[in-house]
Amino acid sequence: MAxxxxxHTGIVSRDQWLTERKKLLxxxxxLTKHYDRVNAERRRLPMVKLEKDxxxxxxxxxxxxxxxxxxxxxxxVYHFMFDPSWDKGCSGCTGFVNALGDLSLLNKQDTTFVVxxxxxxxxxxxxxxLTPRSRPPNTTIAPRRxxxxxxATPSLWRVRSTA
Amino acid sequence: MAAAVGHSVLMExxxxxxxxxxxxxxxxxxxYSTFARGCESLTDSYRLLDTTPYGRQQxxxxxxxxxxxxxxxx
Numbered sequence: 001m002a003x004x005x006x007x008h009t010g011i012v013s014r015d016q017w018l019t020e021r022k023k024l025l026x027x028x029x030x031l032t033k034h035y036d037r038v039n040a041e042r043r044r045l046p047m048v049k050l051e052k053d054x055x056x057x058x059x060x061x062x063x064x065x066x067x068x069x070x071x072x073x074x075x076x077v078y079h080f081m082f083d084p085s086w087d088k089g090c091s092g093c094t095g096f097v098n099a100l101g102d103l104s105l106l107n108k109q110d111t112t113f114v115v116x117x118x119x120x121x122x123x124x125x126x127x128x129x130l131t132p133r134s135r136p137p138n139t140t141i142a143p144r145r146x147x148x149x150x151x152a153t154p155s156l157w158r159v160r161s162t163a
Numbered sequence: 164m165a166a167a168v169g170h171s172v173l174m175e176x177x178x179x180x181x182x183x184x185x186x187x188x189x190x191x192x193x194x195y196s197t198f199a200r201g202c203e204s205l206t207d208s209y210r211l212l213d214t215t216p217y218g219r220q221q222x223x224x225x226x227x228x229x230x231x232x233x234x235x236x237x
Contacts, residue, residue, distance in 0.1 A: 007229050007230060045194060047185055047192035047194040050190075050193055066186060066189060073185065075183065075184040076181065077181070077184065078180075079179055079180045079182070083177050092179070096179075096202065096205040099205070099207075099208055100205065101207075
């Protein structure tokens with residue numbers, strides 16, 4: 001059987017390559033600067049005060065949204081797709097969560113990261129037990145109140161303890 | 164694929180998202196939310212693959228003809 005053709009880009013001299021690489025570098029620098037500009041605007045976005053209470057079920061029982069901050073100033077919440085009628089979580093979300101590295105840097109910057117899902121805690125725990133690299137979760141959620149986002153309410157699946 | 168058609172249709176109402184909140188004493192404020200590709204910051208893998216000739220190997224990418232590609236986020 002013939003070896004399948006390996007598709008690749010053109011093969012050139014080192015000098016030619018360097019010329020092309022420098023052209024790309026100019027675009028990359030443009031992108032980096034644009035990224036900085038967009039982030040600068042994001043840091044200036046106004047905020048909206050939440051008037052409702054949100055409750056989350058977790059290994060430590062029921063927690064409010066404020067509890068999830070763990071005393072820190074900022075909170076990042078990842079909504080993990082797990083419809084209450086499903087037996088397994090979304091594979092894409094699972095990939096993202098499993099790929100998370102050490103988040104201690106966030107904590108040092110006064111920021112807590114949690115994962116929430118709408119499925120009941122028992123389902124989240126069962127699913128976590130199935131997935132080899134799953135993080136130790138601590139929470140889930142419970143409540144019937146509306147989440148401020150398009151994605152309804154949460155069970156909270158806290159991915160990484162902030163301890 | 165899901166990205167092209169719409170998460171909400173394929174995922175029965177579920178959509179992944181990142182939201183950010185800020186706390187001042189007992190008050191909590193919503194500052195930011197993002198969905199779909201806005202959540203890519205969760206992983207370094209895509210940015211790393213972006214440095215390779217084949218890239219992420221997903222269908223949405225503008226790659227030379229015949230490049231290995233799978234359905235987006237498939």
